[in-house]
Amino acid sequence: MRKIFVLFLILSFVGLMSIGFSAKTVRVGIVYDVGGRGDKSFNDAAYAGLQRAIKVLKVEGKDLEPGPGGANREELLRTLAEQNYDLVVGVGFLFTDAITAVAKDFPKVKFAIVDGVIEGLPNVSSLVFNEHEGSFLVGVVAGLMTKTNVIGFVGGMDMPLIHKFEVGYKAGAMYVNPKVKVLINYIGVTGEAFKDPVKGKELALAQYKQGADIIYHASGASGEGVFEAAKETNKYAIGVDSPQSWIMPDRIITSMLKRVDVAVYETIKDVKEGKFKSGIRVFGLQNNGVDYERTKLLPLGVVQKVEQIKKEIIAGKIVVPYDDKTFEEFKAKYLKK
CATH class of the missing domain: 3.40.50.2300 (Response regulator)
Incomplete structure (x- = not known):
């Protein structure tokens, strides 16, 4: 009887551990481009993608704005990587050099760049648009x-x-x-x-x-x-x-409509589902990556x-x-x- 009770405790512990591991919350950090959040355009689209992921995928999100001229881009990316965020996103081609440098230093952290192309790094996904x-x-x-x-x-x-x-x-x-x-x-x-x-x-x-x-x-x-x-x-x-x-x-x-929100959301979803892919990912008319806005004036x-x-x-x-x-x-x- 005692052996059965001990076995029950071990199995219960293993079960709790597996639940704990499977419930790990994915953490996503975003650093905006020049203009920052509130530009009613490019950066706000990235923010919308993050917010959707927080709501639908239940990830944890953090967004940061660079200082004047974006001089501290690399510093902000590095801070998120040091804090072990699962995915770090740089919004804009101006992040190319900074993400290249930081991604090399943090091979276990996944990175994505919007509008930039970084090839040859297994932990970087380049999100580009038609x-x-x-x-x-x-x-x-x-x-x-x-x-x-x-x-x-x-x-x-x-x-x-x-x-x-x-x-x-x-x-x-x-x-x-x-x-x-x-x-x-x-x-x-x-x-x-x-x-x-x-x-x-x-x-x-x-x-x-x-x-x-x-x-x-x-x-x-x-x-x-x-x-x-x-x-x-x-x-x-x-x-x-x-x-x-x-x-x-x-x-x-x-x-x-340049669906940066779709690109950001889909990349976060891939990370959560363990399907993250490095290399270039193209968003065009074919996959709803670009479109036009229907308005009352049309x-x-x-x-x-x-x-x-x-x-x-x-x-x-x-x-x-x-x-x-x-x-x-x-x-x-x-x-x-």
């Missing part, structure tokens, strides 16, 4: 809805990543409206270009003055300046990253046309350009002389 596909869709909207046949684009940092937004946008507009002219300006050449609404407004006002009646911005928090310009001139704007029409429902006709006919084109892109019937070279190829193939 921004050109989503931008093509809002370009279609602008091309169909412009009354002046002049539209604008205001980019944040002048770099290849933001060029994808520009190229996709003008290709989409020209695809449905060969007469359209696209005005293009960039705010700056550093990360600070994503949080300069004063410059954003200045550039937008200049484009509206040149005849643009719709401007698409891909400039993070600087986009608030573009929206202010749209309000002042009674013209229209297109948001980016997150659904932004709520900011100015009568002026923002749609937004290009006529039914425009929505139907965008939905038709969206299906054609997914089916491979329309190949969306992402840089100058592919844009020239796109023009030669799809645009009539």
